[in-house]
Amino acid sequence: MNKHHLHGAFAVASALALVACGSDGGSGGTDAAAGEAGAWQPNRPITYIIPYGTGGSTDPIGRQFASQLSEELGVDVVVENREGGAATIGTTGIVTAQPDCYTLGLSNHTALANQPALNPDLPFQTTDDYTPLVKLGDIPVVLAVNADTPWQTLEEFLAAAEADPNGIGYATSGAGGTPDTAAKLLEIRSGIELNRVPFSGGGGEALTAAVSGEIESIGTFYPSMQGFVESGDLRPLGIFYDQEYPLLPDLPLIGEQFEGASMPAAYYTIAPANLDEECRDTLVEVSQQIVESEEFQQFAEENGYVTDPIQLDELAAEIDDYRPVFEEIEGSDA
Amino acid sequence: MNPIEGLLYGLELVFTPELLLAAFVGAAAGTAIGVLPGLGPVAGAALILPLTFTLPPAAGLIMIAGVYAGSMYGGSTTSVLMNMPGESASVVTAIDGYEMTRRGRAGPALSIMAVGSFIAGTVAIVLVTLMSPLVANIALLFGPAEYLALTGGGLLVLARVAGGSPASGYFPMVLGIMLGTVGVEQVTGIFRYTFGLQDLALGFSLVPVAVGLYGLAEIFLLIEDPDRAAKVRSVKLRELLPSREEWRRAWAPWGRGSALGFFFGLLPGPSATLSSFASYRLEKSVSKHRDELGKGAVEGVAGPEAANNGAAVGSLVPLLSLGLPFSATFALMLAAMVVQGIQPGPLLIEQRPDIFWSLIASMYVANVMLLVLNLPLVGVWVSLLRVPKSMLMPGILVIAVLGAFSTRNSMLDVWVLLAMGVVGYALRKLDFAMASLIVGLVLGPFIEKHFREGMFLSRGDLSYFLDSPIAIGIWVVALVVMFGGGLWRLLRRRLIGAEGEKVKLEVED
Amino acid sequence: MTRQSSADSERDARSVLDGKRRGRIVAGGLGLLLGLWFSWYTWSTVPFGTQDRPGAGVFPLVVGIGMVVVSVMTIVEALRTDQVSGEIRFPTGEKRRTVLLMAVAMVAFVALYQFLGQYIASSLFMITALAALGTRSWVRNVVYGTAIGVAISAFFMELLGVRLPEGLLGPTGVIGGLFL
Structure with a gap:
């Protein structure tokens, strides 16, 4: 922390105030929780991108996760809403961020499994292009x-x-x-x-x-x-x-x-690909704890979500399973 | 509990020091945010939302209500002082408000706004109290056909809201509609006119367009012609308060604007914006001083400002009775309620009258706080104009840039701001009416959406749009407003003979 | 082009095509081109759907044609009537220099906004603007410009918690990165 003193005056102010007013309100008692989980310990605020507008119907689940992430890791998690393009704009923002574990965010099955087929320019064509951290839940x-x-x-x-x-x-x-x-x-x-x-x-x-x-x-x-x-x-x-x-x-x-006529909205937390192993493991562990926590479960129940904290390969498999379904639907339009 | 008991009960709940403080803090924060160009009600409510999660439900909601009312007022303040609308509902206030400022009447304009907002809040509260059971479901009477009539008819009526020659209104209006078609098309989600730019998918957002068109252009005009600048004689109390004549002229527009705003508020869509424009249009038709509108008339500030506040209160009715937020700010308010465990819906009034009435009361208290806060502040705002221009102008430019960026975290919006500054500069030099461009940009997407929803719904049957008495009624009113004045004058001229009226090539109004 | 059309005008007393009328003819011409291009582009790239389910191209095509109509209207109005007239005044000399300088500074500010970040970009812009608009004392401009730029930035980023580009001072920026 001493290093901050070397900064120019405004950088110090910037760092302090980001800690003080990071938007999530969930920062009460963060010190106590710090260092509990895993080996990786973030030393500055984490950005959590939500690919929908502030106050939209999908905003709360992302904010809930972000606020609990802040509690678990003991740093502020700043929510950034980047709406538009059927969630592809925000998802692009997550996928193309520095793979330093300081940027993650929310995405969903249509953005990840359907949009790449429609738009070959998107930087997330396969599940190898990002790290599927955890599934937050389905809402049917x-x-x-x-x-x-x-x-x-x-x-x-x-x-x-x-x-x-x-x-x-x-x-x-x-x-x-x-x-x-x-x-x-x-x-x-x-x-x-x-x-x-x-x-x-x-x-x-x-x-x-x-x-x-x-x-x-x-x-x-x-x-x-x-x-x-x-x-x-x-x-x-x-x-x-x-x-x-x-x-x-x-x-x-x-x-x-009707066999296969199941289509809920599914929400995931993802991060850029090629994360450093130490911080990836921490995030994987922490994000599972969050989804399984009583607080998150209660939120899910009140808001109609069905949780299922699958992660990494298992989650990648679910996303891949959606691809043929979407192709079939797109195909029926033609 | 009957409505009057309900309101009294609500006021009783709200009049605690804690809630009054929450309303005051909300109104103050809202005003401060609204005054900054580029940051409007949505940004204000979004900034304050996380804070409200930590407060008790009533305090949190009352604070958001305060932020909303405050930022609407703040947005209009910059309209008046610098010709820079903070959000779309303040665009029309800029027309006469800024003219008043240039004539040294900034103080009275701001006082009239503050009092007008308060009066509109009062009128709307009375209307809610008397009529809430009747009007609760009015939004359900409106389907695509009725909305098309409202938005399409609105476009026709408002195209020339700022006056001027026909081309001065229609040319920028169609340009505005065209800008509105860019981005993801709303009904089927197709990308159009994005030219591979991801950010363009969201379309042109209103804030950078309005701030660029008005604010940026205005600043460059000020730089090249410093004599344009507002005259600030003094900030003495007598100069800040409206004259007796100005008070007298404000009453009728306040009343008309309040009622108009309330009824627009009951309907989904851009009700605050639409009602402020409609009120200006109404003043142009019925006011005794209609000839002065556009040249700094009190009516042009009093009416629209009352209307957008009336709409804010009116919008609470569908929000609470149907659980449907019809604007981004109200979506935030709904989010706040849900977080607090309140689910608005058709049963809220019956099951939780305490919450319904305390919310209505809190909107009222927020209005009172706004008045308490802002009347004394009028002097402060006016003295802003005395900051040296060489510091004020670039400072505003910096805030405009960061405001444009912050709405959607998008650099594209900042470039749009610049481009619109250039367009605004050119349009202004050529005497085109910029308010018409905003009208087109706001209403265009709604017209397309409702038209296509209706076509889908009726399976391609165009007669669907004229199948409902409400839709027909709205179209008739629109046509009467559009042509009625002209016909009336024509008729009168026939009857009385051409009495010294200025003969113009085009029928006015 | 404009000189010939002025001869067509009916009322000779008002037949002088002054600056504003000429300007509006140019604006109308640009609008006409925009409308034609927009209609063509819509026609050839955006789906039209069916009568039952009109596609995304229907409304824009109407708007494109509408643009053509109002552009023609604007040109005709400017040619044949003098409802809007007068000379357009552009600044000259010193004033023109100031306006151009401010415009260039503004574009540079926006272009470098993300790279430099809110603090640095706004301070540099303020300094430039003060120099362009105000006095010639560089010390004063630098001090005032930096103070205002930093104050505005701090107010938004720190007090209101608005997320703005951190640029060079951010954790991935050249300067900010040194201190992590």
């Missing part, structure tokens, strides 16, 4: 209909959709988003055809349209529709997922009924 898409529609069960809905191709409207938060891809996958597997209407505006407009009855059905994440389900405006019919979803244990799993 729930299919719901407006309460005034006649369909009470998934079977009735699918039968109606089959009888009237392109006749039932399905609202999504945007083409290419997970709710849209999930429905495409269902269409491929089941042979039905929905009129998928991409709304934007963070999913709020899709929800408004479904609640007001402007459109018959909607696919979105449960926490955002929960209020309307409880108020009786929307009726959930099924989940685009193949494992039990604790928030809605009684709903049919579309991913079970």
Whole structure:
């Protein structure tokens, strides 16, 4: 720490104040936690890039991880939101950062498994181009209909959709988003055809349209529709997922009924490739501890995530498994 | 609990020293952030958000409400003092506000803004209290057809909001719409006009465009012509407060702007911006002094400022009753609520009336704090104009650059700022109306989005857009506003004969 | 070109194409080129979809054509009416030097922003700007410029915690790197 005195006046101020006002608020009691985990000990703030806008629906899970990372490592973790380009801008920022363990960030399955096929210029074509540190969790898409529609069960809905191709409207938060891809996958597997209407505006407009009855059905994440389900405006019919979803244990799993029609949004923490072994091992260890921690589990439960802290090769395998699925979906468009 | 009991209950909850302090800190921080060019409500709320996580729920939310109200006010302050809007809702305030400053009436303009914001907050609170059960679901009546009518009709009405010849309005407006098409297209996510630049995928963000177009251009005009600069005679109290005449002229626009803003606030979309422009347009149609608008009229400051504050309070209704944040700042507010374990939604008013009403009350308290804070500060802001120009101007340029950079951590935004400075300089030299460019940039993407959503939804049936009484109603109003004034004058001229009215080639308004 | 078209103007008293009208004709011409290019580019590269599902090209094409229309409108308005007229005044002599110097300093500031970092770039810019706008005392300019540049930077980066480029002083920069 003495070295700081050699700095020019502003560099000292800069270092001190970054420590003092690093944005995450999670810095209480950091000294106590310092040095607990692993051999590598960071000596300056770590940047955690979130490839979405501040306050967006995906921002909180990244911030939760970053704040716990700060507690575990005993340094500040500064969240930097770099939105846009279907999360590719932020992901590019992580992948191309210095592999010094001081920059990591959030990414997801579409950015990592689908976007490289669409855009060969992206610097993350295979899982070797980055370090897949840990999977934070899945959040499955729930299919719901407006309460005034006649369909009470998934079977009735699918039968109606089959009888009237392109006749039932399905609202999504945007083409290419997970709710849209999930429905495409269902269409491929089941042979039905929905009129998928991409709304934007963070999913709020899709929800408004479904609640007001402007459109018959909607696919979105449960926490955002929960209020309307409880108020009786929307009726959930099924989940685009193949494992039990604790928030809605009684709903049919579309991913079970139709082989492979499971498409949750999956979030990972990744870092640049070729990390120094010592710091990589520390990050791997710490990030697993975080996802398994009671605090993170509680956050996941409240926000509709299903956690599964797979890491490195296992995580790389999951990302690679998504590639053919996305190719199939893209192929069906042509 | 009925609405009036609810509001009283909410105020009772909020009037504790701790919460008042939170509101004050929020309003102060918001004003300070808003005054800095390039940093607006979103940046302000994002900066303060992590801090609020450590506070009790009510204090955290009230602080964000304070930041929001404060930064809107702060953004308008720079509009008035330096012709540099801090965010899009302040663009229209710059037109007459800056003219007032150049005539040495900066103090009155700021006082009128502060009082107007407060009055709008009060009016909107009364409206929320009386009408919240009625208006809670108004957003549900609006689908793509109605939004298209609102944004498309808005574009037609507002194209020439700043006056001038027809080409002066339409040319920059279409340019603005064109800028708005750059980036990832919103409905299907296709990249267009990005030319391989990753950063361009996000499109042109409003802050660097507005700050470049107005602020940068203004500074270069000041450098070449120092006589342009605002005259600051003194910061004596009498000079800072509006004259009796100015007070009198502000009342009606305050009232109209407040109500207009409130109703725009109930609807999703860029309600604060849209309502400030609409209020200016309204003043141009109905004000007794409409001829002075654009030349430093009190009405041009009072109306829009009341409107954007009314919209801020109005926006709380869909946020709380539907759980739908219709703007970035409100998304942050929603994030804060969720962190505090409050999930807004259709059942909030019934299940947690305490939270609903204390939030409404906190918005009000934030408004009161703003007034308490900012009236005394008017003198301070005005004396900013006395800082030597050779220091003030480059200082502002530095802040504009870092503000542009910080919104999205993108160097591209800084280059956009520069390019827009050049465009603004050229447009200004040629007397084009820059407010129209902002109107196009704000509304263009909404028009495209709602049009295409509607086409998808109706499976290609164009008649869908005129299938709803609300949509038809909005289009009719837009057409009446666009052509009504002209027809009326034509009619009157027929009836009374051409009375010394200046004959112009184009029908005005 | 403009001289010929002035002859077409109907009211001889107002037929002088002054600076602003000429300028607006040029602006309209540029807008026309932009509109044509934009429409062509949209037509040839952006998907149009179907009537049921209109693609990303439909609206921009309308906008491109709209640009052509308003550009023509601007040119015609400038040619045939004098609603907007007057001479455009550009600075001369000393003032022109100041404006150009400031413009160059501004571009350099932006170009070097990320490399130098917020502190250094803004201080250098302030020094240059003070020299261009203010007095000729270099000592004063350097002291004031550095003070203002550092104060603004510190306010944002340290007090408000805004993330800005650290450049040379950052952990990966030439100067900052020495001290890690």
